[in-house]
Amino acid sequence: MTQPLSTRSERKREQILEAAGQLFVQQGFITTSMDEVAQQAGVSKQTVYAHFGSKDELFTHCIERKCVVNELLFSGLTGSNPRNVLMDFIGRFVEMINSEEAVYVYRLCVSQAETHPDLSQRYFEAGPAKVIGTLAEYLKSLHEAGVLTLDDPQIAAEQLLLMCRGIGNMRLALGLPMDQDDAACHQRVTQSVDLFLRGYGYQG
Amino acid sequence: MTQPLSTRSERKREQILEAAGQLFVQQGFITTSMDEVAQQAGVSKQTVYAHFGSKDELFTHCIERKCVVNELLFSGLTGSNPRNVLMDFIGRFVEMINSEEAVYVYRLCVSQAETHPDLSQRYFEAGPAKVIGTLAEYLKSLHEAGVLTLDDPQIAAEQLLLMCRGIGNMRLALGLPMDQDDAACHQRVTQSVDLFLRGYGYQG
DNA sequence: GTCTATATACAGATAGAC
DNA sequence: GTCTATCTGTATATAGAC
Secondary structure (H helix, E strand, C coil), rough: CCCCCCHHHHHHHHHHHHHHHHHHHCCCCCCHHHHHHHHHHHHCCHHHHHCCCCHHHHHHHHHHHHHHHHHHCCCCCCCCCHHHHHHHHHHHHHHCCCCCHHHHHHHHHHHCCCCCCHHHHHHHHHHHHHHHHHHHHHHHHHHCCCCCCCCHHHHHHHHHHHHHHHHHHHHHHHHCCEEECHHHHHHHHHHHHHHHHHCCCCCC | CCCCCCHHHHHHHHHHHHHHHHHHHCCCCCCCCCHHHHHHHHHCCCHHHHHHHHHHHHHHHHHHHHCCCHHHHHHHHHHCCHHHHHHHHHHHHHHCCCCCCHHHHHHHHHCCCCCCHHHHHHHHHHHHHHHHHHHHHHHHHHHHHCCCCCCCHHHHHHHHHHHHHHHHHHHHHHCCCCCCCCHHHHHHHHHHHHHHHCCCCCCC
């Protein structure tokens, strides 16, 4: 992505990871064949096996890269008006989790929960847990500043994120169309943030 | 289950559905072979094909039966104390969605989202949508009685259920262990109901 | 390291005897 | 209707030439 890959072998390796990543998240683990991966990557099947010993290993390698939450999400959890800060953060959060790639990766981890629990573990830590932890820290600072009154920042962060994720995200995971447009989605976030702030004693 | 099945054919059909249902939810669609189903049901593979024309048809038949939310959940959404009514309803809801079978069925629908969207549709209607609708009706009655102040009962119902479902349910879907014990889970529900009631102006 | 060709196994689905 | 035996396709993985 960033720097050109020196050797031909490294380039091919990258091609394989790119192709396999796309196919896995779109079609799933079992449905995607090594022949497909090789063809999509423009290399022979044997080359795939030369780089990654097995289908399982290839799978693990290329999904792990996708579990990491975009760093962009975490920029700017600061500001004078807590309500605006939250709305901004949540807005980016919702956009991210409703993106096609995020839904695909989640779906894939759920599908392979039995056979690849290690992957689920990494997904959870690098994704949901990280977002919750970041928000919890911010909420804790609000509590200490006397802006909010909450016992457990961790739980509070989960509550807010779960509400804003909404049922629409579940629909996407199930392959169903969103039940609402962007405006309705934004309104739902607003209502959830409002409920959250009211419930935790925000005087805005 | 309830009444004895008359003909031998009907018995075998039931055996097949039972066996296939178990295997599908535990192993997934692709991983489960028709040979396995036949063996587990104690019949020959051809008998399976005689009853259900294809693997797809068999799949649809035996999962649809599992999508329906247990009717028990909906009994008794009445009572003088709204807080107790909600706590009782939510308690049963949480127990249900965290059950092994519920997690399996959800996981399966997500896994087959691309290939069997019709199943996801039925799952959503018979499951989440029904629970939300039922709770929304109750919340609407509370609003009309002046107990709560809420604009949109549907959204409010979603908010409460999503909070109470918690992140633990996602962990289960991903095949990870619950992050909390029953006591902590109950406390989380309590905190969410409290936040909900406070936020919507309940004077308890 | 990379390719073409192949070994081995098992899937879904069917044919034909009883 | 139910069984045993089989067809056909395709999967993962490997052998051997360049």
